[in-house]
Amino acid sequence: MTAPLVRFEAVTKRFGAETAVDDVTLEIAEGEFFALLGPSGCGKTTLMRLLAGFETPDAGRIRLAGEDVTDMPPHRRPAHMMFQAYALFPHLTVAQNVAFGLKAQGRPKREIAVRVEEMLALVRLEGLGGRKPDELSGGQKQRVALARALAPAPRILLLDEPMAALDRKLREETQFELKRLQAALGLTFLIVTHDRDEAMVVGDRLAVMRDGRIVQVGTPAELYERPAGRFVAGFLGEVNLIGEIGVRPERMRLSRAEPAAANRLAGTVTEVGYLGDRTIYGVETTAGAMRVAQPTGGGERAQVGEAVWLSYPADAAMRLGR
Amino acid sequence: MKRPPLSVLLPYLWLAVFFALPFVLVAKLSLSHAALAVPPYAPKLDLSHGLAGVADFLRGLDFATYRRLTQDRLYLVAYLSSLGFAGLSTAILLAIGYPMAYGIARCGPRLRPALVMAVILPFWTSFLIRIYAWIAILKPAGLLNLALAALHLPAVTLLDTNAGVVLGLVYAYLPFMVLPLYAVLEKQDESLIEAAQDLGLTPRQAFWRVTFPLSWPGVAAGSLLCFIPMVGEFVVPDLMGGSKTLMLGRTVWTEFFADRDWPAASAVAIVMLVTLVAPIVLAQRRRMALMP
Missing domain, CATH: 2.40.50.140 (Nucleic acid-binding proteins)
Structure with a gap:
């Protein structure tokens, strides 16, 4: 069996007196769509931010793509994040936003232009490269954020509540679209969400978190039909x-x-x-x-x-x- | 058409009475000639002769004073020197004010109001008193030199020098630089910086590629807010500058009070206003165009 792409080893993160992530050990396999699910304040976002490098653990190690990244700054990690409110650069056009990570890698101009077009086509935003973010709808912004994070070809894409700002109908469409995209690219996706339907629709495997700890890991069917306890049973559906x-x-x-x-x-x-x-x-x-x-x-x-x-x-x- | 409400008209009324009218009066003064009279200029508008009086008055106005300004190099030198002082001070203000504003904006939400208050606090004391306090610090046997002497360091001469003027200007205008910058930086979404770093920029690169360009409206506002009044500043160069410090505010004062040449003083003021109003209007337009 191949080594996992991501491995959290007994990771703990505290903010003052509060323990946000408590002794978490978790593996994510290459090519997997993995969902971190839990109520707000359960530590799922902190766990993702630890992987992105925005937080440093108080204890434990984090390995990504065979490398110990625990003390590596975010700009050197091959993990890109799609932010909850998208965090598009308002002073740059759509194309410049998508090119941002490629320029940071110092790729040649022509290669960047080709890659940007490719990414805009991938998220069906052809012809909108010249727009500014504030000229886009919520769904379009989300797709720009997706294209921007995917453009520099990360080893793992991190999605922080990606559907939170979308309306219900668009959300369902986007869930399936994300799943299709992930399968087509063969890339590893890690999504953080508090929405059980979303987690079950997109996730190959889920980890349910509570109070900074992982309660259970498994496929949606395993968690729904054989929950480890009342919390998981109640969180994934009525019981x-x-x-x-x-x-x-x-x-x-x-x-x-x-x-x-x-x-x-x-x-x-x-x-x-x-x-x-x-x-x-x-x-x-x-x-x-x-x-x-x-x-x-x-x-x-x-x-x-x-x-x-x-x-x-x-x-x-x-x-x-x- | 609907009549605009009073609340909209009031600012315009204010501008008309306290800006437009004085401006017209000063412009008129700049077109007249110095004379040994009270007040010391001619011609004067004599309404007792009706329209003929108005016509006589208008015939008496000309641009002779402006021509005089172009002939005497002193005015040009004073003008350029003022721009130099204001430009240098604005650059120093940006260099000091930006890190300050950035630091305050990155502080915890509980500490921020206290720090902003500290920036505003000097306004609670009269400006003149604060400048006199600087004189007490900088004078030859002042606090600064006493402190240096105690440390066995050589004394410095700052008072009555150009460096002293720059120090005074930077001190006096710092809040006007910090506050607009803070207003812009405080609103900035921190996730933008994280996104930049996530996409491969070092914190320093992220600052120059994201934070700084996005704070540009604050940089422009703060710089204009400081640069424009500093060009015409009188108190600081008068109290902290030396006899060789040339600034327009002082030139106007000398023309007006020492030489009793009201038209020349007015013409200098008008030239300054016109050359400074242009950048303000341009900057305003640019800012409007940038608004979403």
Whole structure:
């Protein structure tokens, strides 16, 4: 097996009395789309900034592309970042922004011009090279930021909440576009986000962080279906707690007649929410309040106040602990 | 058309009464001749003769004083010397003021207001008193030389020299350089510097390629705010300069009070205003064009 592209080795970073990153060890493989997911203040942004070189760890080492970069200044690291608010240079044109990293590398003028055109075509901004950043829409700015970070051919692209400034529809399109781009380029991407959908859509693997520590690392399906605990289970989706067991709302079945399944609960419907593709039911049971998602065209329907049964297959039960 | 509200008209009224009207009066003075009279110039507008009086008055005005200014090299030398003093002082102010403003802007948000306050604090004391304080420091047996003597160092002569004038100008105008620069630098997005470094620039290169170009409006504003009034500065060269220090403010004062040549004093003032108004207007236009 090849060595990982990035390796955090027992990295700790403190800001005053607060520990932002607490003894994190993490590997990111070459060519992977890796997502750092967690609530705000969990240390995911600090972890990325440590890799970019904007922060220096208090303990531990960071290796990038076979080199120990722990004490290397940001301008010498082969990692480029796409900033949350894009950080486009307002005094430069789109083309000059994209050329910025290439000029810093001292590439010849003609090569820069060719590469800039190539990058603008890649992000579908052909012909906009002469514009200033304030003449662009939010989505266009984002693509300029992407082109600028990709132009000098980094070993890893760092994306800091890249979709935060986009509206919902554009965000979904961009997620798939980023994934396509990453696959086409074969480049390693590291994304920081607090949006679980975003992390699951783009990420080959995710690391869920909490209070400066990594709680669990795995593929989206592993984390969603076999979460390591209540925090991961709850952060990646809704979960019904029955003692030490967790069951996702879409794995529960609602019926009027008592089901044959061993795992069943009796209850009363308290809420009904129709979402088109599914209907969400709130059910008060002997084990507490549950949520059930019934797909449209499958399963029974019920009204508020009706007495119903809930059941779930054995493999839907996730052992979460206390 | 809607009538503009009073709040819009007031500044224009202010400008008309306190700038345009005095300007017209001074311009008129510059076109008249010195005379042994009270006030000491001719012709005078005599409205008791009606329109004929106005016509007589206008016939009496000419550009003789301006011609006189071009013939006496003293005025040109004083003008160039003033530009030199102002230019040198502006350069020094930028060299001192920029790092100061940059330092304040990079300080924590809790310390910043205190530091800005420290820049403004000297304004709470009269300008004249502060210049006299400098005299007390710089005079031959002043604080500076006492301190140097205590350290067994040779005494320095700064008071009544051109160097003393530059020192005084730099001291007096420093807040006017620091504040506009601070205003621009403080608003600058720090992630731009990080982006520049992320893309391969050293911190020093990032400063010259990103921070400095983006602070250009502040550099221009601070420089103009200092350069223009310094050209006409009177108090500093008069109190801290030597007898050989030539600056326009002093020339105007001498013409006006010592020689009682009001037209010459006015003409010098008008030339200064016109040659300085041009750069202001140009700079304003440039700034407007740069606005998004």
